[in-house]
Amino acid sequence: MDNLTHGLLGLAVGALRRPDVRPDSPERSSSTDRAVLLASVLAAELPDLDTLLARGDAVTVALHAHRGLSHSLFFAPVVALAATLVAWAVFRRDTRLLPVFLTSLASVLFAHLLPDLWTGWGTRVLLPFSDARLSLDWTVVVDPWVTLPLVAGAVVAWRRRAVWRRALLLGLACSMAYVGARVVSWSVLTRRVDGAHPGAESVRVFPAPFSFSTWRYAARLPGDVLAAGDVTLLGEPREARRVTAPVDVLPGDLREVPTVREALAWARFPVVTVTQVETGREVRVADLRYHLHGEPTLTFVVRVDAAGTVTEARLERGGSASELLRRWRGGDTAPKSRSP
Template sequence: MDSITQAVLGAALQGTVLGRIQGRRSLLYGAALGTLPDLDVIIRYADPVSQMTYHRGFSHSLFVLTGLALLLAWLVNTCWPGKGYTLPRLFLAFWLVLVTHPLLDAFTVYGTQLFWPLPTTPESWAAVFIIDPVYTLPLLAAVAYAVIKGLSGKAVRLLALALLFSTAYLGFGLAGRMAAEQRFQAALNQQGIVASDVRAVPIAFNSLVWRVLAKTPDGDYYEGISSGFDRQAPEMQRLPRNLELAKALAADPLHQRLRWFTNDWLRYDQVGDALVVTDLRMGIPGGYTFRFNMAHRDSQGHWVVDVPSMWKGAGPGSMFNGDDLVLIWRRIVAQQPPLPLAAWTERYLRPGAAERVR
């Protein structure tokens, strides 16, 4: 999730475990340690596919972070004896602050390599949006109270309650995601549509309305919207993944890595002479966050694999369109009129809106 959320989560955890010993400093130390795994963003890679797929890698590994927690606990206990610490308590605090960072990231849709260096598909539990004020604000309020009042008994209890609420909210998000998938699967079954790999992802700063995807055996996919307040079948549209275009990238290791990272939730489009590969998991219908130019046609009409580049028009901008957000938030409780899925897809995916970034 976002850095502010990770910082206040780390502060709340360390304040709860070590606050009576470290006082207000525990909040600062926990905030800094809680954001440490995201320092991998300073590593620059040669292309945006590598940048995307190596982020949340080794620095988010439960194995690496457990070892780091052990090392830090030993160092602090050795360098500052007589401060009231015990090695187990130090390890518990540092371990909780460090490992909850990637675990929280895994509750988003992006993909987190919890078990690096094992080559398992990155964890993507899709229970909460990458920015969710309902999760963050109670933690922020509890940490602010502790900063002002000090780590008194009341402050520590408030931190613990905020942590309990935030954990329960993640469970609420998981339940909402599974319910959205079940509603979508039921709607597909009712129409006699055969689909597989149904998955829901939260949309636009909440865990109440969901974007749901489902693959078909012939290479298309369905994309729809579902809310827990719905009384009718979710609106949906059928779209092509254009898998025949993927053959041009069959020997490209970066394409294979992208398939692995996204669990093959990819769409392929020929835009002019360019081959554009889209990660379908993040964004709003048509307005996807990650789109990459990965090949072009030469003068003989053959595909030539390129070093990937971001496609202009990709990115999170569509998720911050005020008019779209109003429609999305209204859709939480009002199913009619349905969201303009086809219009959004036309707006964001039409060839004229996408140009290669040079």
């Protein structure tokens, strides 16, 4: 999820703890109460500091450096402890560390790691024991209908201090109700797509940006064939494209290139091409999870020279915002060529 949503979820998690001083009391809140809220927000945001420390090419940074160890269950207590210590440094006097730490730990788990799992991009919560990228595919990374109830709750809490806790919790309840509806929709539509492709080896439904009723899907059919299309809550799956996508299209030496390996591990329904270019070979790894009318919108492009060294790595998003909007409306189905 985006950082605004993480932070607001952290604030709401902090509000779940019953304050030492009643929210509507004329007395000032205790230092522990204030430390809990600060630490909860910090704990929800700290894992994404890995983006500031990331090194390497664009593909490695996007897929490996970000959502790494700081996003794992194993490292969550460390993140919670760091947030606790910062909050204690701010509100030292009479601050009890245990409730601050426990709430911070809950914030790491439920305001950061779990929301990242909701998204189609996924996250590696099992590091360092497993490098698998896990995803529940319930929401897109930036989903305004998750965020807006939290924003509204925070605004009311700021303007009406007497009901700040109820406002935050009501915003959290509305946001979670929306996520619950997404889970139900995902389950129903997955069964519908699976029924439309009875011989499929695997079927997956993915959220479409800024839409509740329309979802994308991809299916792996026998013979290395991938099918991609759309499905709505009130309609049957509409297949947009089939493509033959053998999983062993890459030569062994290219598979051993770390940047290429990261892109392949990311793609669950990969469409891979290899072409000769002036400087060596160009590998394009697209994923039909991200498509408009069957055409991929996200492609990792890696150029490798004769010595096996990566000379260029980039992420193509299928064209400019206006091109993507035109394709979404049903215009051009293929992205315009773009210079590297």
